Amino acid sequence: METNYETIVIGGGVVGSGIAYHLSERYKEGVLVLDKKYPMSGTSGSTQAWVWVHNKTPSWYAEFSMYSAELYPYLSKKIGDVEYKRTGGLSPFFNESDREKAQKLAESYRKIGIKIKVLSREEVLEKEPYMNPEVAGATYSSIDGNVNPFRLIDMYMRAAKRNGVRYSTYNKVTEIKKQDGKYSVVSDKGAFECKNLILAGGTWSREIGDMLGVKIPVNQLRGQILVSEPLKPFLNFTISGLRQANNGEVLMGYSMEEAGFNRATTLDVIQETANMAVQYVPGLRKAKIVRAFSGIRAMPEDGFPILGKVPGQENLYVAATHSGVTLSPLIGTLLTELIMDGETSIPIDRYSLSRFGESEFY
């Protein structure tokens, strides 16, 4: 296998593969993606996969998410059907007292051009007839939707490979050395050299950063999801907490717990999740749960994406984020611009690793 590359991406999840694909649109050779298992073995294979904008705060982060959501229809045209559906998103509330909070959110979003409507009980039930009739209202945004994460990554990989990108899987990076202005990436299957190095190791970003003496403050946060048997299509929207996939399965869950890298599921959270789902959509009480799975979110210390150049290191880039499914087309686009043109069409300074202060080097 060729050992010299222009650019190496460590991590082939939705973030790494998104970057590799977008890079491959600009140059045809010289990109290698390394993954310690295979793309989708990480967080990208155990996700809800909403493409979700509304009720992200503060509004600048919602705006960033919106730009990415807007790229999705175009992305599907380029790489193929990824079962992206712009269903619209509903965030129900059950207390009239929450209406004011919802109105404030809508107000702050209006300024940045994201339209959020605060719906009455009747409007919610008209849009989503299976919603609990005790709902007080909901915020609604038309830009939200969801995607099939497996198809998404598969299509990214296929398109990237067609454009000359190489993948090396079951190949863990164990050491990174810098010599003569190049990076030498040592992996289970040998050493590779490159000019540009992109760290897209998701929830493992901290340990990959350690190899270069760079602190990437990403923590682990477990999320558990329940999956129902396939049901006739009956949910129209992506509801914060659940969605119905194309094959009829309903995915439920929005849990967050600190459990390190332990991917087990627990009945504590499974029961909480089931109760939440039944509160939202009482009819789900009759549905059978066929499996539960969990994923480990890559959670930057302050909750916001870490994107861009690693300060003080030449040709070293990092992309580590929660909501990587939502953000992947935008992250892919912007990192490609950064590498090829030296600047980005949308500013990303706010997401720089430098915000964590000097402590990033040791």
Next chain:
Amino acid sequence: MKTDVLIIGGGPAGLSTAIETASRGLDVTIVDEASKLGGQLNQQTQALRPLPSLYESMRGFELANKLIEQIKDYNVRQLLNHRVVGFYADGSAGITDEENVFPVNAKKIIVASGAAEKAVAFPKWTLPGIMTIGAAQTLINRDFVMPGREAVIVGSSDFAMETAIQLMDVGIRVKAIIEKQSGALAKEQEKVRELSRSGIPFYFNSFIKEARGNGQVEQIDVALPDDVITLNVDLVCMDGGRAPILDVLYQLGCSFGFQEELGGWIPQYNNRFQTDREDVFIAGNAAGISTHGPLLLTGMIAGISASEELQAISALEAHEIREALWKELELLEDKEMHSGRVKHLEKFANPVLKDQFIY
């Protein structure tokens, strides 16, 4: 709810492990999704042999009744029509009565979840009337329902031969035995001869090419080595072998290894039938597919080992009983299976699949 020992599965292995633990004064809870203890024994009318020296040879359902009778002497809590559906963060088992889920906190868990039959797929194999041999046996012996009138059997293991004889006993016409291999696989060749004598053709190197029927199987095409024949049948019994049921062990985070002779992937365990999750023991087919005698013995060993850890029996006594049970196991168990089991034990320290829930 709290208990010393939670036994998951109330078949022969689960019951024998219950006797070993409960008879030593431990608080024992046994959970089974069926409405009756005994597991697969309940529909087995064949004489079982060899059984451990404690038991004279008897039929499956008789053994079930005997074991059930024995645990009545002790105070074993029975959760019938209940299932283990997962585990809480603190390690308690979550058990459902199909209405609610409640936690059961056990000091030791013994998993005796048994095995499930594997199907043999061919086009239209989902038509009603096409079932596993175990399902046919359940219908005849437990539910007293005739599954059909004209049958074929796919497979020629001992279990398949036994089922063929049982079908004939209730007046079902067995039209053929279809076997992929070049000869009958049953160890008890006398059953094969008995079937041949009654005029049932054995088609070797053959398989079902396709089934047809309107709402239920009516016809099958059998591919013989140099011909395809069509048979009119309303019952197809298939024997795809059995695989251990491992869901609970997977959820408990046990390590696994692959052992062909024991049915494929099974948890790693040591000679105490203890997994690498120290509070979790294993017994019966879940520890590797075997025959009735050995299954009872594995349950006894697991029960003795759990009792020892709960200090209901001295280490010395436990050691001696275990030695004796292992000797008997070696004697009773098919040679190939037993050597597989010994090989499997050796891999305990180096499992192939470990920490499957740790990223």
